[in-house]
Amino acid sequence: MRYLPLTPDDRAQMLGVIGVDSIDALFVDVPASARREGFVELPHVAGELEVERELAGLAARNVAAGSVPFFCGAGAYRHHVPATVDHLIQRSEFLTSYTPYQPEIAQGTLQVLFEFQTQVAALTGMDVANASLYDGSTACAEAVMMTKRVTKRSRAVLSGGVHPHYVATTETLARAEGMDVVHLPAAVDAEDAVIAAIDAGTACVVVQTPNVFGTATDVTKIAEAAHAAGALLIVVTTEAVSLGLLKSPGEMGADIAVAEGQSIGNALNYGGPYVGLFACREKLVRQAPGRLCGETVDADGRRGFVLTLSTREQHIRRDKATSNICTNSGLCALAFSIHMSLLGEVGLRRLAALNHQRARELKAALEGVKGVEILTPRFFNEFAVKLTKPAARVVEDLAFKGVLGGVPFSRLAPGAGMDDVLLVAATETVTGEDIAAFQAALTEVMA
């Protein structure tokens, strides 16, 4: 087998050195009742060609976003990723290393993490960021649980604009930890409604901008209200590119900013792996989850980087750790960081402006279609429309016509009573022809 270097001769010699006569002697501690002779129900060794054939066959049964006019968003966005990014992340030294436990031979990864943390802090307008979490939704849940440790309160208020999967993830995890999670009804433009729900037992309020309906909101007033009540403000962003155009969570008074970083450097990948961005005020950092990279010097006084403040983490603090996370999203964070380095502020601002422009063009094209009403008042690259037909049905019909025309809100929140709401996004990858094709197909479907 091509991945196994030992030859039968090697194995025989090695058994001799060990002093046993068969491999079975090394499995002697396994109870006899649990020893398996093999798996007849599974296929045997296969060459590259055979494996490629099977997987290419499966891949061909999916409609790739790049092959059709494509307008899906709702927490995962299709952007162009420069070829350099994918080349560099496949360097052996990045791809096949692990968590930098030995800093002397992991300065590559560590310097990248330090740069990544600085980029994320700048992007979110916060003081510090960690070295990544799994994705935006788990980052949101971690942030909520962190506010319990900071405030010693256990009530979390989530706005009706937070992505329903983020809400469900947070409810699942935070409730297990004994928190009371209050989720306000889904609403296109009502982030401010959280203010009325803040009480003396509230640990945090969670708002999203742009929210799941695409609505961008200045949350400064919410921050003020939260702080007046001794609660913390968590701002969620599912489209990191929006931060190239819109006010950052930090500018608006957030205590913790969490975001999905997929849109920078990472492909859609059918939902994973993605990269959770987590940033906070400096004074909160000792309660933060996940790894942190810090600057220091070596024995000769040269600048270097190490993992630090590790006593927060599970491998040291065990049942008192701030999170149980170990493996994070290192390689996706690297992809994010490389793409961000290529963009720079100049490129990011341009990219964000282009996205916004495409979405406005899409709006202009769709608002004339019969049976379509634009719901979102202020948006970045995504907005909600109300249809006179069930959105799930419309999306299926559009797919039949070769257009991936957005995400029905009912798919995210079937019980919300918004079966007629469709979420549509347009990034820089969308062309004028794509928009025209969408408009034409939707006109037919809605007729």
Place this chain on the structure above:
Amino acid sequence: MRFTKDHEWVELDGDVATIGITAYAAEQLGDVVFVEVPDIGKTVAQGDGLAVVESVKAASDVYAPISGEVVEANGALGDAPETVNAAPEAGGWFARIKVSDPSQVEVLMDRAAYEEYLGTL
């Protein structure tokens, strides 16, 4: 100054006790990088967690050797945790507690008894 088997020291002045960790404990911990001192006004019972002292690779709870209310915390350790190594039984104190039962102090070890205890470890 009185001592516990968990290597805390207590010095009573009137009804206020100053609490820290012993030189032995500080040496065992290695370079102290962070101390989490309690909030003023916190009420602790004997044996409750009072503070957390951290080195690079370990975090240790410091238990309240006596019951009472925290009236002062050593905020200076925030910027200078190394004081715990440099002067564990002086400037490296953690907190001052208004003692609810002074007799809890009397039953703790005196220095001679503590040194003898260290000899058994």
Place this chain on the structure above:
Amino acid sequence: MSSSMNTVGRPTAPVATAGDIPPTLTGARGLLQDEALIFELGGWNKTGVDLPPAERPADDLAGLLRAEPIGLPGLSEPEAVRHYVRLSQKNHAIDLALYPLGSCTMKHNPRLNEKMARLAGFSDIHPLQPVSTVQGALALIDRLAHWLKTLTGMPAVAMTPKAGAHGELCGLLAIKAAHEAGGQGHRKTVLCPTSAHGTNPATAAFVGYSVVEIAQTDDGRVDLADLASKLGPDVAAIMVTNPNTCGLFERDIVEIARLTHEAGAYFYCDGANFNAIVGRVRPGDLGVDAMHINLHKTFSTPHGGGGPGAGPVVLSAALAPFAPAPWITHHADGFHLVEEAVGEATQAFGRMSAFHGQMGMFVRAYAYMRSHGADGLRQVAEDAVLNANYIKASLADVMSPAFPDGPCMHEALFDDSWLEGTGVTTLDFAKAMIDEGFHPMTMYFPLVVHGAMLIEPTETESKQELDRFVHALRLLAGAAKAGEVDRFKGAPFHAPLRRLDETLAARKPKLRWRAA
């Protein structure tokens, strides 16, 4: 003699120099470049991406626009390539040499898997596009799930957890839900051996359980008597790693499961070490109720400098109804996705994360499984165990195996008793290994062994590489015993950096670059 070339003054052979090697003037060292941070490269007005400016201002977003500079430097493409290539050269990697981090299973990462994961039909599909347009993706997840269930002998699998610790969380949440459904919600304790991974007690606490430690026997296994004495009506679950973190198979595993079930608790198995038994032992036959499988360990998806991973959790019939959304169902018209825990799925405990799990990792793991086949996977376990025992046998006379009697599984554990009196610690020894070209083993874990050194070679090391490794460790052990303390105390001398000041980093945290 005449020559057509003027060689006057040109040396024709290298000359050996005596004494200390002078440091370089710039900080670079041959191929190792001294590379500044991206923030120090001056690219505040630069971009490496050619994008047209927008045609109209965002005049519809007045009051919401970001006015202040963000603080993100840019690099042209050649500068970016140089920056990251230079940094990459300061990392150790599996592709360079043996990477024997115990408990981490640093095995070769086949490049076929990378190629397959990048097929547009997998990488360029959106998690919420219509299910009718992703039937191939769902088929792949379904096939991977079939393999995982078959190899573990378990009836169900939750695919969405994003890493091992996330899988532990999923398993314990299922256990908690099952207890609540069975009127046993008062059970609040989880038992873990002292040797457990830190994630086990951290996860239990996360779910609101308190953790009680189980003692270990002198031969490195769970102490059955201690376990029996601690099992009771308040115990929700036990969390046991098997093979355990000492690299040993829990001989009494079936009895452990029986006692646990008798006490009304569930058996969570930490599957981090599944690589040692895959294809030879099915955890389902041992009485396990839930176990996560680290696809980035056993099934070779790349570790990526810290992640991403994937941690699907196989579940017993008792726990299966509580698995989180989403999951795949089979219908006449193809695969469907159940994405919400409503209706028929009311017992599901909730959701682990947005979307459907680590698809990119699923593709790689499935390509790896298909390549090996069931017979190849069995050989994986056998070679992994053989390699570890070979290292243990080859070093037993110069280092001290923590558990000398009997075979180990996929990792060989040594303590530091053999270093006693040398003045060299486990840490010093590990740093000296760096100078000899190897990544150190896992150190000071498990906590039950003094100065622990946990060596996991994996099955993808050749005998030649193992011999090279053994040779280096034997030389180092000899040097330690011969009193060459300086070789160890100052090590590493030949790495990109010398030992780093972690105390300074923790006392005065500098977690980001700031303009001077």
